[in-house]
Amino acid sequence: MRPRIGLMQTDSAPRTEPITRPTLADVAARAGVSASTASLAFSGSGPVSDATKARVLAAASELGYAGPDPRGRSLRRGRSGIVGVVLEERVRAAFLDPVKIQTLDGITEGIAPLGAGLLLFTDTGEEGGNAVGIESAPVDAVVLIGCSPRLAHSVEALRRRGIPAVAIEGSAGEDILQISIDNRDATRRGAEYLRGLGHTEVALVTLPFDAARTRGPLTPELERGSTVDTASERLLGAREVFPHATGRVAATSSIEEGLEAGRALLADPATRPTAIIAQSDLLAAGVLQAADELGVAVPAELSVLGFDGIRVDGLQHDLTTLVQPSVAKGRAAGEAVVRLLAGEPPASVQFTSTLHIGDTTAPPAR
Amino acid sequence: MRPRIGLMQTDSAPRTEPITRPTLADVAARAGVSASTASLAFSGSGPVSDATKARVLAAASELGYAGPDPRGRSLRRGRSGIVGVVLEERVRAAFLDPVKIQTLDGITEGIAPLGAGLLLFTDTGEEGGNAVGIESAPVDAVVLIGCSPRLAHSVEALRRRGIPAVAIEGSAGEDILQISIDNRDATRRGAEYLRGLGHTEVALVTLPFDAARTRGPLTPELERGSTVDTASERLLGAREVFPHATGRVAATSSIEEGLEAGRALLADPATRPTAIIAQSDLLAAGVLQAADELGVAVPAELSVLGFDGIRVDGLQHDLTTLVQPSVAKGRAAGEAVVRLLAGEPPASVQFTSTLHIGDTTAPPAR
DNA sequence: GGCGCCACTCGAATCGATGCGGCCTAGAAT
DNA sequence: ATTCTAGGCCGCATCGATTCGAGTGGCGCC
Structure with a gap:
């Protein structure tokens, strides 16, 4: 039995604007509806007459209300x-x-x-x-x-x-x-393709094996301490075909790292592999650059296999690689x-x- | 609503775990402190004895409480x-x-x-x-x-x-x-450098001028309708030195787009410019590729100016460019x-x- | 032994939005 | 004119955390 206030009693009094931003309750009060109704008017998830909705929106506009506060909303909604x-x-x-x-x-x-x-x-x-x-x-x-x-x-x-x-x-x-993705199996297939071509001296350029991103020769210690499945799996796939393959670990997947690893692997003609399996296309691109630098002809003297299937800008070759659906x-x-x-x-x-x-x-x- | 259990009534009985996740209040109750104290224990923004804090943390751990809900926190904090x-x-x-x-x-x-x-x-x-x-x-x-x-x-x-x-x-x-950044002035300086070298036939490869990302010849219509300050400013800077320079608009800043624009600009030896001002390094790299394709020697037959100062992987040149502190x-x-x-x-x-x-x-x- | 201080803890209010059940009223039907 | 119906609208409680002022215990000091 709350006494409904006279209709015409407008709050025309210029109440001092508070420092705080207007809230849904303010808007509701201004529009003469309850906060619930005002909420429905904004979210549109309930039955509200067009007239009421318009009134609420008008009040919001007058008050400079920018819509429901996302914080309150997410608290209530749980999302x-x-x-x-x-x-x-x-x-x-x-x-x-x-x-x-x-x-x-x-x-x-x-x-x-x-x-x-x-x-x-x-x-x-x-x-x-x-x-x-x-x-x-x-x-x-x-x-x-x-x-x-x-x-x-x-x-x-x-x-x-x-x-x-x-x-x-x-x-x-x-x-x-x-x-x-089938990191291991895919790499195995790639390796098998290389073996089918006749390669036996194969070196690897792998992704980093741990958070420390150690760069350098591929050592059993690093392999054992691996915390990166992608690198490990691709390594295992290659090992299924070339059990004794070794190589270099890159600090990250980039052309620069591939270049550095490629230089190390290709530097000595005596120990130079006939094929390199890189664990990413960027690394492969770096290896190709290294081969170019050292005058190693690709694919005549060196075969290079990548992984990812990305487009490497500026690469002259059509890289043989394992295309994954990123x-x-x-x-x-x-x-x-x-x-x-x-x-x-x-x-x-x-x-x-x-x-x-x-x-x-x-x-x-x- | 939730019946608060008596103080001494230890909840040793395996009460059926409610579907709801534990809340700070639950933790506080378990620890035998008020919610306020528990809050302080977590936020650390108030004086709480070490013993109490430890008790609260222990209770939280037992209940599987993962810390204050970010939603409620942000509502209260306003951040x-x-x-x-x-x-x-x-x-x-x-x-x-x-x-x-x-x-x-x-x-x-x-x-x-x-x-x-x-x-x-x-x-x-x-x-x-x-x-x-x-x-x-x-x-x-x-x-x-x-x-x-x-x-x-x-x-x-x-x-x-x-x-x-x-x-x-x-x-x-x-x-x-x-x-x-000083898009206009920087470009002007770059253009002045080109003029100082003796260039007069200069073409532009610009960034897109509108959200539609229209690609093609640089037209007055496009320039007028520009909504992208960066492109407009750099264009104006070039025009300060080469008032009548025209060229191509790229759809985006990429090597491919630069390549395409470069091909268009360099295709006809008769109208070929002696210098190209690209509004980004990627575009410039594309132009360089186009020159390479068409057998145009850089810098002997064509000068190329970029903008950005990024490292473009695989680029053979040391690009002349305006280095901006991105x-x-x-x-x-x-x-x-x-x-x-x-x-x-x-x-x-x-x-x-x-x-x-x-x-x-x-x-x-x- | 008493007084006062201090460190710590508590309770209540608040933040903003929203779901819920029930009440109201306008319109229609008889 | 009266009753029925259904669409709209209302108030309240709640979500979870935090803050502020009040309160309380213990302790030191005179």
Whole structure:
């Protein structure tokens, strides 16, 4: 029996504008409706007459109200509309890798139906400080790209909090959904192709095996201490065909690193391999540059096999490589996130790579 | 609603775990302290005895509590610890541009003291749908990178909401802080250098002038309809020295686009320019490739000037270019964000580019 | 032994939005 | 004119964390 105030009693009195921004309640009061109604008018998820809605919108406009506060909304809804992406390195380094970019692009495609934003994190190892880590970020889900077991602690926090996670190319944990490719099998097929051509003296240029990104000769110690599945799997695939193959470890997937590794492997004509298996196209491109520098003819004197199937700008060769569906991988991860958030438990996905035969491989010269 | 259990009634009984996740209140109850104290124990922003803190942490661990919910925290604090970044194009396109990547990296450096995450947006134009636009995202501040006036509406919403914004290379609005470089003046200096060498027949390869990214000949219509400051300014700088210079417009800053433009400009030996001013290094690299293809010697028969000062992998030349501090630009933007959030009003910053003289420029052959 | 101080802890209010159940009223049908 | 119906609208409680002022215990000092 609350006395309804006279209709005509407008709050014409110029009340002092408070320092605080207007809230939905203010708008509702101004429009003469309840906060609930005003909320419905904005979210459109309930029956509100057009007249009322117009009145609310008008009040909002007069008050300079810019729409519901995303913070309050996400608290109430339990969803923030943000998906976290964890990269293993710092932003600059991560985005120099075309595969990562393509994957990221695929993710945006995959989560498009969510209309969610992408929040970038880097697995810098140092979780301390005031930094907003994965552990304490308002994300609805997380995609881990090539992440090391170092994240186990954070992943555990995600699990506790009930935040779904999807891992691309990395063993983040037992119960984490995996999106991967046939690293091992694909490399084996590539290696078999080289063997079929007649190669026996094969060297490797691998991706880094640990977070320290040690560069140098490929040693059993490094292999054993590997925390990077991608590198290990591709190595194992090559070893299935060339059990004693060895080579160099690059610090990162880049042309420069490939160049350096290529110089080391090709420097001595006496020990020079007839073929090099690089674990990424960028590394392969670097090896090709090294061969060019040293006057080693490709493919006559040296065959080079890559991995990824990216376009390397400025490369003169048509690289023989294992083409992997980077974008599709990202998209699958995005779609998996969507399903997880919808409550449907999706299955892990394994993509396959295809061998593209270009002009950087041929039978050995000897 | 939730029946609070008696004080001494230890919950040793394996009570059925509720479907809901534990909250700070649960932890506090378990630890036998008030919610306030538990909050202080986690945030560390108040005097809590070590014993109490340990008890709270133990209780949290037992309950599987993963720390304060970021949503509730950000609601109360009014800060989310997230900085939004608006890119003008889709993710894939944006990250193919080394300058953008460097800028982004600079931003992360700049906002490091905030410990904030980076939330990516793309200025796709379509704000509708359920998408989390800039207008309704839990961000503390926003950095606009090379954004078009199309964003005016969103920028207005930001202003209303009181969210600080910084613009890099783009006129987002009147009261938006600008971080820019001397696009016009730098290009003029580069052009003057070419004129000093004796060039008079100069062609341009420009960045796109509008969101449509029209590719083709540089027409007065396109110039007039420009919504991209960077392209316009660099064009004007060139025109100050070569008033009648014309050329081609690229659809994006990439080697491929530069290659295409280069082919068009160099195809006919009769009308071939003696120098080409490219508005980015990637475009310049493409032009160099086109020259190589067509057997045009650089710099003997053709001088090429770039802009950006990035390292282009696989480029044989030492490009003459205007080196801009991309990373510093991003860092300045990040630092500006920090200051804005701290309440200190910082000033707009204008960086200057320096002319790096490489081996792609020489006096004309004629 | 008493007084006062200090460090710590507690309770309540608050932030902004939203779901819920029930009440109201306008319009239609008889 | 009266009753029925259904679409709209309302108030309240709640989400989870934080802050502020009040309170309380213990302790030192006179």
